[in-house]
Amino acid sequence: MYALREAIAAFRRAPVLTGLSSAMVGLALYVVGLFGLAAYNLQLALSSVEERVEVAVYLRDDARQSEIDLLLTELAAIPEVRSVRFISKRDAMARAQVELPEFGELFSDLEVNPLPQSLEVELRPGSRNPEVVERVSQSALLYPFVEDARYGREWVDKLFTLRRIGAATTAVLGSAFALVAALIIGTALRIAIFARREEIYVMRLVGATNGFIRRPFLLEGAMAGLLGGAIAWALTYATYRGVYAYLFEVAWMPDGWVALGMLAGGLFGAFSSTLAIRRHLEAI
Amino acid sequence: MIKLTHVSKEYPRRGYALRDVSFHLKKGEFAFLTGHSGSGKSTTMRLVHMSDRPTDGEVRVVGYSSEKVTQRHIWKIRRRVGFVFQDFRLLPGRTALENVAFVLEVTGTPRSAIVPKAQRLLTQVGLSPKSGAYVNELSGGEQQRVAIARALANEPYVLLADEPTGNLDDRATRGVMDLFWDINAKGMAVLMATHDLELIKRYPHARVFELDHGELVYDSAEAEAPVEA
Numbered sequence: 001m002y003a004l005r006e007a008i009a010a011f012r013r014a015p016v017l018t019g020l021s022s023a024m025v026g027l028a029l030y031v032v033g034l035f036g037l038a039a040y041n042l043q044l045a046l047s048s049v050e051e052r053v054e055v056a057v058y059l060r061d062d063a064r065q066s067e068i069d070l071l072l073t074e075l076a077a078i079p080e081v082r083s084v085r086f087i088s089k090r091d092a093m094a095r096a097q098v099e100l101p102e103f104g105e106l107f108s109d110l111e112v113n114p115l116p117q118s119l120e121v122e123l124r125p126g127s128r129n130p131e132v133v134e135r136v137s138q139s140a141l142l143y144p145f146v147e148d149a150r151y152g153r154e155w156v157d158k159l160f161t162l163r164r165i166g167a168a169t170t171a172v173l174g175s176a177f178a179l180v181a182a183l184i185i186g187t188a189l190r191i192a193i194f195a196r197r198e199e200i201y202v203m204r205l206v207g208a209t210n211g212f213i214r215r216p217f218l219l220e221g222a223m224a225g226l227l228g229g230a231i232a233w234a235l236t237y238a239t240y241r242g243v244y245a246y247l248f249e250v251a252w253m254p255d256g257w258v259a260l261g262m263l264a265g266g267l268f269g270a271f272s273s274t275l276a277i278r279r280h281l282e283a284i
Numbered sequence: 285m286i287k288l289t290h291v292s293k294e295y296p297r298r299g300y301a302l303r304d305v306s307f308h309l310k311k312g313e314f315a316f317l318t319g320h321s322g323s324g325k326s327t328t329m330r331l332v333h334m335s336d337r338p339t340d341g342e343v344r345v346v347g348y349s350s351e352k353v354t355q356r357h358i359w360k361i362r363r364r365v366g367f368v369f370q371d372f373r374l375l376p377g378r379t380a381l382e383n384v385a386f387v388l389e390v391t392g393t394p395r396s397a398i399v400p401k402a403q404r405l406l407t408q409v410g411l412s413p414k415s416g417a418y419v420n421e422l423s424g425g426e427q428q429r430v431a432i433a434r435a436l437a438n439e440p441y442v443l444l445a446d447e448p449t450g451n452l453d454d455r456a457t458r459g460v461m462d463l464f465w466d467i468n469a470k471g472m473a474v475l476m477a478t479h480d481l482e483l484i485k486r487y488p489h490a491r492v493f494e495l496d497h498g499e500l501v502y503d504s505a506e507a508e509a510p511v512e513a
Contacts, residue, residue: 207362
C-alpha cells in the first residue's frame with residue numbers, strides 16, 4: 001500500500017520529470033509499435049499469397065472413379081493436407097469459361113473437352129512450403145493414372161525465400177528497435193531515480209529494508225512504462241489512421257500484440273528501475 | 285554499545301585511514317571523537333554505522349558484529365543507531381513533519397501512529413510550531429533539530445553525529461548541543477565527531493577520543509592529559 005501511495009506521490013511531486021520519462025518511454029515504444037504495424041501487414045500480405053499455394057493433380061481421362069476415390073482418400077490422409085477436391089472435366093471447363101472469358105468463343109466451339117479432370121490439394125497453414133508440396137506431388141505421381149502434379153515450383157520457392165527474408169528482417173530489425181527502446185527506457189528511468197537518490201539514501205540510513213525501498217520505485221517504473229505504452233499506442237494508432245485514410249489500406253495489429261507491447265513496457269519499466277536502484281542501494 | 289577492537293581500514297589508493305583503533309563506548313555515555321581533517325573521524329563514523337567494513341579487526345554495534353552482519357540485514361543496526369550529519373541531509377520539498385514522518389513510514393510504524401509520533405518528536409526538539417514549514421524555510425539550527433528528531437524516530441540506542449554543529453552559528457550550536465545533552469541524559473549513548481576543540485572544552489564531563497593520522501592517540505577515560513589543539 002505504501003509502495004503504491006509513494007509511486008503515485010512521486011508522479012505528483014515531480015510531474016515534469018516523470019512526464020518526460022514516460023514520454024521518452026512512449027517515443028521509444030512508438031518506434032517499436034510502428035515496426036510491429038509494418039511487420040504485421042507484411043505478414044498478412046505474405047499469408048494471403050501463401051494461401052494460394054496448392055497442388056493440382058491432373059488425372060488421365062481413362063482413370064476409373066474407384067481409383068480416383070482411392071487417391072483422394074490417400075492424399076486426404078496426409079497430415080499436412082487440409083482438403084482434397086475433385087474437379088471433373090466439366091467443372092474444369094465451366095471454371096475456364098468463367099476465369100478466361102476472352103476465350104469464351106473458343107471454348108464453345110470445341111467439340112471435345114480437352115481439359116483434364118484433376119484433384120486440387122489444399123494444404124494446412126504452416127505446411128505450405130516447398131518441401132511439403134514436393135512430397136505431396138511425389139505421392140500423387142506414384143499412381144499410374146496420374147498424368148502430372150503441379151504446384152508452380154519456381155513461384156513457391158520465390159515466395160518462401162521472400163518469407164524467410166521477411167522473417168529474418170523482422171527478427172533483426174525488431175530486436176534492434178527493442179534494444180534501442182530498452183536502452184532509452186533504462187536511461188529515462190535511471191535519470192528519474194538519480195533525481196531521488198537522496199531519498200533512497202535517507203531510507204537506507206534510517207533502516208528501511210531493501211525490498212521496502214525498492215517496491216515504490218519498481219511500481220513507479222512499471223507505471224512510467226505503462227503510461228509510455230499508452231502514449232505509444234495512441235501515436236501508433238494515429239499513424240495507422242493517417243496511413244489508412246491518406247495513403248493505402250493497412251490492417252491494425254491484433255489486440256494481443258497491443259496488450260503485449262504495453263505489458264512489455266510496464267515490465268521493462270519495473271525491471272529497469274530495479275537495475276537502476278541497485279547501485280544506490282549499495283552506496284550506503 | 286559500540287566496540288572497536290584493533291580496527292584498521294585501508295583504502296586501495298589512499299592507504300590506511302585507520303590503524304589498529306580500539307575503544308568501547310558504553311551505554312549512556314557521551315563521547316566526542318576529535319582530530320584534524322583526515323585523522324579518520326568520518327571513517328570511524330562510517331564503520332560504526334556499517335556503511336563501510338574494516339579491513340582488519342571488528343566493529344561491534346548494538347550487539348551486531350561487522351564480521352557477521354550481512355548487507356541484507358544492515359537495516360537492523362540502522363534502526364538502533366540514529367545518524368545526524370553536518371549538512372542535515374533532509375529531503376527538500378517536504379515539511380519538517382513530513383521529513384520525520386517519512387522515517388516512521390519507511391520503517392513500518394502503523395499509519396495512524398505516524399503523525400502523532402512525528403509531532404511529539406518535533407516537540408521534543410523544540411520545533412513544534414514549525415512542523416508545517418518546508419525545509420528551505422528553516423534556519424540551519426532548525427534544520428539540524430529536524431535531523432535530530434528524524435534520527436530519534438526509531439528510538440535508537442545510540443546517536444551518531446558527524447560534525448553536527450559545523451554549519452551552525454554559536455547560538456544555534458549551543459541549542460543543538462543542549463539538545464544532545466538532553467537526549468543523552470535520558471540514557472541514549474552519543475558519539476559526536478567534531479574538530480572543534482573549543483566546543484569539546486565546554487563539556488568537560490564528556491569522554492573524548494582523539495585520532496591522529498588514523499591512530500587513536502587519546503582516550504580521556506584512560507588518560508589524564510587534557511586535549512590539546
